[in-house]
Amino acid sequence: MSANPLTDAATVLVTAVGEAEGSRGAAAALACAGADADLATLFVDAGGRALVSSVLAAAGEQIWVDNEAMLDAVTAVSGSGPAYVFYFLEALEAAARDLGFAPAEARRLAYATFGGSIALAQASDAEPVTLRAQVTSKGGTTERAIASLEGAAIKAGIVAAVKAGAHRAAEMGDAFGVDA
Numbered sequence: 001m002s003a004n005p006l007t008d009a010a011t012v013l014v015t016a017v018g019e020a021e022g023s024r025g026a027a028a029a030l031a032c033a034g035a036d037a038d039l040a041t042l043f044v045d046a047g048g049r050a051l052v053s054s055v056l057a058a059a060g061e062q063i064w065v066d067n068e069a070m071l072d073a074v075t076a077v078s079g080s081g082p083a084y085v086f087y088f089l090e091a092l093e094a095a096a097r098d099l100g101f102a103p104a105e106a107r108r109l110a111y112a113t114f115g116g117s118i119a120l121a122q123a124s125d126a127e128p129v130t131l132r133a134q135v136t137s138k139g140g141t142t143e144r145a146i147a148s149l150e151g152a153a154i155k156a157g158i159v160a161a162v163k164a165g166a167h168r169a170a171e172m173g174d175a176f177g178v179d180a
Helices: 020-024 037-043 046-059 070-079 081-098 103-123 128-134 141-151 154-179
Strands: 015-017 027-032 060-065
Touching (some): 081 154, 141 154
Parallel strands (some): 027 060
Antiparallel strands (some): 015 027
């Protein structure tokens, strides 16, 4: 290995992106082994990937990509993802308070509901849409609530938000590259 990673082709650079949950072993980390598939194969062999994976394992889930542009996408999905989850929890908590629960009870209900739902999803091979259908009774309260969310275009808003985050990550990467 060379002391100058910018000029020596023998230097291997692996970029990893994670988020705050990594300190609790609950993060999703993305590792990129080069600017494109050819570089990744050339510079990071199976042994190198195993070494990096062993380091990242403490953070939680790992996904390898061979295209550095995917770092912007993972930043938007997993890097910013905790904020989306907390935003949803804020809303669920606020709704519970509006319906008469004390703040502490509202928080416990929101956290238990979210945590239980995630545990169910992780234990199942079913897609989220299937799981949602399984807990939605025709003509029931959940069906009415989901119709309200759909009417407000919440799902489309989330998709647009994540795409905006990816776009911003790319802008920031471009700006960093210009200033470097």
